[in-house]
Amino acid sequence: MTRIRRAAAATALLLALPLAVATAAPALAAPASATATIQASVQLELPRPTGPFGVGRQLLHLTDQDRTDPWVPSAGPRQLMVSMYYPAKPGTGGPAPYMTPEAARLLLDAKVPGNTIPAELVADTRTWSRTDALPQHGRFPLVVLSPGFTMPRTELTALAEDLSSRGYVVALIDHTYENSGTTFPDGHTTTCVMCGKFGPREDWANLDASRAKDVAFVLDQLTTRPHPAWRYARLIDHDRIGMAGHSVGGAATVPTLLSDDRVRAGVNLDGSMDYGVPATGLKGKPFLMIEHQMDGGKDASWTDAWRNLDGWKRWLTLAGAEHHSFTDIPLLAGQLGLPHPPTTTIAPERGIELTRQYVAAFFDLQLKGIPQPLLDGPTPGNPEISFHS
Structure with missing residues (x-):
């Protein structure tokens, strides 16, 4: 979140899985014996969602014919992969791979x-x-999620699933050429x-x-009548749309909120x-x-933002965390036996739990109008x- 952290995220290819971005962290590597054990026995698993609904997922491949890819113009129109999560009837559908x-x-x-960790484990x-x-019957608020720079959209899967279980449609976007890898339906995978x-x-x-433009295009595709790009677009309440993101994805909420009146509330x-x-x-x-x-x-951009914000606002700090504690990454790293940054004292499961609680409370308040004492002060x-x- 600081300038140092943001710069570290930009050079993430030199760093280890749980990105210890507050300092120039050493690379992590599991010992050979630990790797052998990992290969033989581990089953990685995300925490169970906390809401009353089942969670459905569908993948969307979207192509913006009106916008050339900003990073690789030779690729032609901007193409995006989006994971759509939605409140679903329990016991239907098949397991969704990570x-x-x-x-x-x-x-x-x-x-x-x-x-040397087999890719299949992840x-x-x-x-x-x-x-x-x-899908469940009814119409639900939509939350757009945007991951951190260099990170695939899957880093926010636990948050996306939890929001959907609580009664939200979620559009989780991969920003092509900005992450380690995005796989498209024809089988090819782009790189960072x-x-x-x-x-x-x-x-x-x-x-x-640029991410704000990606978000606007995705919203166009999901809300255009009479032929939206998603099969279950009828689930979306067009008047209740929010956005949240991690790292650069969180920063992109600012231009999105400024430029797109469909998006009513944001989380960084x-x-x-x-x-x-x-x-x-x-x-x-x-x-x-x-x-x-x-x-x-403090990051000067946060201090400036706090002073300039003109609506409802909260600035929270998560003690004992590191930059990725809001995502799946430390949890998966721990299950793989990889060490955590030495300054991290919060358990990965707890980081996800608190992120889920406060993000859901925010959107419950702002998009559903449900009072949230959790956001009134320390508890x-x-x-x-x-x-x-």
Whole structure:
């Protein structure tokens, strides 16, 4: 979330799976004996969603014929893969895989130097969503999720599944050429063309703005009448749309809220806001900021944003966490036997639990109008969370 963290994320190919981005962290590598044990016995698994609904999942391949890919113009129109999660009837559909083996291999090779962990272990991570499950009846708020730079969309699967189980449709976007690997329906997998290519703050602001365009296009495809791109688009309540993201994905909520009146509320999970909140604010839209606790002071972009925000706002800090504690990554790394950054004291499961609680509370308040005392101030049940005033 700080400039150092953001820069570290840009050079993530040199770092290990749980990205210890507050410092120049050493690479992680499991000993050969540990790797052999991992290969023989481990079954990776995400935490169970906490809501009353089953979770369905469908994959969308979308092509923006009106926009040339900003990073690889020779590729032609911008193409995106989106995982759609939705409230579903329990017991319908089939198990949804976590990711493709090739995308998993690219992720492991990028994050674990000298990697010998079989890609299938990550690809076969147990999820709680079901492919092509029958949807629940009704209309539900939509939350768009955007992952961190260099990271595939799957890093936010646990959050996406939980939101859907609580009564949300979720569009989880892979931003092509900005992550370790995106697999398309024809079987080809793109790589991180842009890794290591962003330098000045203006570069990152342009990346945030590009993601806002990706989000706008996805919303166009999901809400266009009478022929939306998704089979179950009827589930979406067009008047209740929000966005959340991790790292750069969280930072991209700012240009999205400024440019797209369909998006009513935003959450930034630990992302430096290089596309800054202007002095005029975010059109009064509510905004939640959650950071991991660190040494060395606050990110100036967060301090500026906090001062300029003109609607409902909260700034929370998660003690004992690191940059990826809001995602699946530390959980999977721990299950693989990889060490955590030495400064991390919060358990990966707890990081996911708290992220789910506060993100869901925010959207329940802002998109469903349900009062949320959890957001009013510190609570004894969550001593890791502090409120900025």
